[in-house]
Amino acid sequence: MNAVELRNVTKSFGKTVAVDDLSLDVPQGSVYGFIGPNGSGKTTTLRMIMNIYYPDGGTIRVFGGELHGACTDRIGYMPEERGLYKRMKVRDVLRFYGELKNGKDVRRQVDRWLERLELSEWAKLKVEALSKGMAQKVQFIATVVSRPELVILDEPFTGLDPVNTDAIREAVLELQAGGATVIFSTHDMGVAEKMCDFIFMIFKGRKVLDGTLTAIQDQYGSDTIRVRAEDGAAALQQLEGVERVTDFGRMQELRVARDRDPQEILRAIIARTRVESFEIAKPSLHDIFVRIAGPDARGVDDA
Amino acid sequence: MRRVLRVAKREYLATVRTKGFIIGLVVAPVLFGGSALAMVLFRNQVDTRDKVIAVVDRSGLVVAAVQEAAEARNAAVVYDEETGEKVRPALVIEVVSANREDPDAQRLELSERIRRRELHAFVEIGAGLLHPREDTTAQIGYYAKSAALDDYRSWIEQPINGRLRQLRLAETGVDPADHDDMFDWLGAAPMGLVEVDPETGEIGGPRRTSEAEALIAPLAMPMLMFMLIMFGAVPLLNAVMEEKSQRIAEVVLGSAKPFEFMLGKVLGGLAVSLTAATVYVLGGVYAIRNAGLSEFIPYHVLPWFFVYTLLATVMLGAVYAAFGSMCNDPSEAQSLMLPAMLPVMIPMFIMVPVLREPESTFATAMSLVPFFTPRLMLIRQTALESLPVWQPWLGLLGMAAFALLAVWAGGRIFRVAILMQGTPPKLGNMMRWAVKG
Incomplete structure (x- = not known):
């Protein structure tokens, strides 16, 4: 059963079409990643699922039913911009959001989550006393404290240090293990690759990718070579049969042109420099993202 | 409705739990009532320095009455009867002879004295004061820095007009002994409406309102x-x-x-x-x-x-x-x-x-x-x-x-x-x- 179903959903703001004829199924119990460039329609889609925005056309069903407000008690929502009452104490603000969602056993849940995310000692302080990372964790707790069946997180990892990123990531996976469906948007392709059962990419309001990571990568085939060369990216420029070189510093990623043999390219590289490692791989999500939304693609698209 | 009430509860507690609300409860009525209270408290806070008022009486009819009234006022209100403390300024009437040749020069000179704080005000009384309907010179001019707001302007009208009424009655042959009786003035007391007492069933007595x-x-x-x-x-x-x-x-x-x-x-x-x-x-x-x-x-x-x-x-x-x-x-x-x-x-x-x-x-x-x-x-x-x-x-x-x-x-x-x-x-x-x- 799908937790969320969108059918031909369209939303415009004035003359700008933010979401264009979007259909999507989010299976219950899955972790679904929304990716896409800034302004592509991710947040608008999430807000429509939350019933904050009403679609101009199409239908949205959550847990099999049309949204009518009351359903939002089953959904936890963490918006992109954090919104906490700064002059309220941490514990009070969490109880407020939990009770607003009609959460069960809110007091105990608040204390449990505060302890789980190592915020217990901050519980009696006002929100304005928290660092940005701590406030983000508090916002996360506010989202999940009512034990929602569907958790929607709009860029939950932005601005977090690695320790806090891990803490939130583990908490998300714990929610999934408990049966919740999690949808989150992110610009961190690594996180999306590692965490998501399904990845959906929206670009200029239209769905351009949707499926498991493997399925998405299969669409592109094994057209990627990851090389670690002694002379770095400088030695890899202007190679015949290579469409693009992406320099990651200690490693470079090459996109191989269709119908070209990677062995030929390896020979060409060896002729230029000493090769420390060479791997034929499927394209990373980062690369796929750039292929779709990067400057080259935009240039072609705009032309 | 549950959500409405939860939002309302937060809004209410967020407001009433603040020190600002508690302080506001006290301060707001003080602010609003404060101006009225201040007016009551400070209405007697007056400058008790003597006020010298020059009087140029071109008619020659009323200056003596003004002097008498000033002396009577000074005796009555300048000092507190119980404490002997000076609570109001004394009025000192300075009689100035009229300069008939150049009245403008005289007005300027007196104005300069006000600017030098030698005088509080000067009063110029026209010649034909007794019968203002017949004489265009029947004017009283009160010159001061804030003449329109000056309380002594309205005070000085009383002795001048009182004296003029006496002179007019004398012209008609009324005995001066009767003048005071003729000038007696009665005010209308503010009274509330009369009602039946619900307990006794009797008509209640008249009650003065304030x-x-x-x-x-x-x-x-x-x-x-x-x-x-x-x-x-x-x-x-x-x-x-x-x-x-x-x-x-x-x-x-x-x-x-x-x-x-x-x-x-x-x-x-x-x-x-x-x-x-x-x-x-x-x-x-x-x-x-x-x-x-x-x-x-x-x-x-x-x-x-x-x-x-x-x-x-x-x-x-x-x-x-x-x-x-x-x-x-x-x-x-x-x-x-x-x-x-x-x-x-x-x-x-x-x-x-x-x-x-x-x-x-x-x-x-x-x-x-x-x-x-x-x-x-x-x-x-x-x-x-x-x-x-x-x-x-x-x-x-x-x-x-x-x-x-x-x-x-x-x-x-x-x-x-x-x-x-x-x-x-x-x-x-x-x-x-x-x-x-």
């Missing part, structure tokens, strides 16, 4: 209501603006519909108003009863007061919440505050005319305007025993209808505007959102 009863009692409750609106409704504009700009609104809207959110805010503000109202009314009644002034408490309008406060807070609260939802930052909220305050301020400007003529068409019409009904109708109900019964009920009906309209239209504006960033508040947008949603 300025306090006539002015303070009818104005006190509308002023109190103004404070309650300031406590409960007006802060919603900034509160909603903050929730919008700090993106709290989006989180709340993940749990509650925009209308529920707005209604919760309004009800929270209402609870704040009613809390303050209860504190003030109970405290006020207790204090007034202890002061032995129970007769000034208009018990019959207290229920109306609470109902009006309730509807006014809901009506204005919805308007302010809608306004707040249109603002993106404090500067926009500030610019909207002036038009937003007009419905609250206009009744303040017309309270006194309504109190003076509570049965006039103007008073009746204005008190039926929904935004103005709470305070203006309350004034009329307190001041008038004979206010037609249908008028408060019609006013209440209008308010209730308008409150519903304000909540409905405010909710529509709120729903569109609360998540809209970067669009400055415009009247056109507000009207469009209210009508089309």
Whole structure:
């Protein structure tokens, strides 16, 4: 059963079409990643699922039913911009959001989550006393404290240090293990690759990718070579049969042109420099993202 | 409704738990009552230095009377009889001979003396004073730095006109011994309406009323209501603006519909108003009863007061919440505050005319305007025993209808505007959102 179903959903703001004829199924119990460039329609889609925005056309069903407000008690929502009452104490603000969602056993849940995310000692302080990372964790707790069946997180990892990123990531996976469906948007392709059962990419309001990571990568085939060369990216420029070189510093990623043999390219590289490692791989999500939304693609698209 | 009440509870607790609210409860009446209290306390704080007033009497008829009156006044009021302390300035009348050749030069010279603080004022009395209808020189000029506001200007009219009346009566042959009797003046005492004592069934005796009863009692409750609106409704504009700009609104809207959110805010503000109202009314009644002034408490309008406060807070609260939802930052909220305050301020400007003529068409019409009904109708109900019964009920009906309209239209504006960033508040947008949603 799908937790969320969108059918031909369209939303415009004035003359700008933010979401264009979007259909999507989010299976219950899955972790679904929304990716896409800034302004592509991710947040608008999430807000429509939350019933904050009403679609101009199409239908949205959550847990099999049309949204009518009351359903939002089953959904936890963490918006992109954090919104906490700064002059309220941490514990009070969490109880407020939990009770607003009609959460069960809110007091105990608040204390449990505060302890789980190592915020217990901050519980009696006002929100304005928290660092940005701590406030983000508090916002996360506010989202999940009512034990929602569907958790929607709009860029939950932005601005977090690695320790806090891990803490939130583990908490998300714990929610999934408990049966919740999690949808989150992110610009961190690594996180999306590692965490998501399904990845959906929206670009200029239209769905351009949707499926498991493997399925998405299969669409592109094994057209990627990851090389670690002694002379770095400088030695890899202007190679015949290579469409693009992406320099990651200690490693470079090459996109191989269709119908070209990677062995030929390896020979060409060896002729230029000493090769420390060479791997034929499927394209990373980062690369796929750039292929779709990067400057080259935009240039072609705009032309 | 659960969400509405939860939002209202947060709004209420967030307000009443602050020190600002507690301090405001004390400070607000001090601020509003302070000016009146200060006037009472400081009305006797006068400059007790002697005031020298030069009199140029071209008629030669009244200067002696002015001197006599000044001496009598000085003997009567300058020193406190019990303490002997000087409490008022003595008036020193300096008689100046008229310069008939160059009166302008004389006026200039006397004006310069005022500028040098040698004189407080000078009075120029025209020659033909006795029969002003026949003589164009019959004028009294009072020259001072603030002549129009100077209390001694009106004081000096008394001895001059008193002396002139005596001279005119003497011309007609009336015995001077009868003059005082002829000038006796009786004032009309302000009396309340006579009523039957409900306990004894007898007609009660006449009762003298005071300025306090006539002015303070009818104005006190509308002023109190103004404070309650300031406590409960007006802060919603900034509160909603903050929730919008700090993106709290989006989180709340993940749990509650925009209308529920707005209604919760309004009800929270209402609870704040009613809390303050209860504190003030109970405290006020207790204090007034202890002061032995129970007769000034208009018990019959207290229920109306609470109902009006309730509807006014809901009506204005919805308007302010809608306004707040249109603002993106404090500067926009500030610019909207002036038009937003007009419905609250206009009744303040017309309270006194309504109190003076509570049965006039103007008073009746204005008190039926929904935004103005709470305070203006309350004034009329307190001041008038004979206010037609249908008028408060019609006013209440209008308010209730308008409150519903304000909540409905405010909710529509709120729903569109609360998540809209970067669009400055415009009247056109507000009207469009209210009508089309």
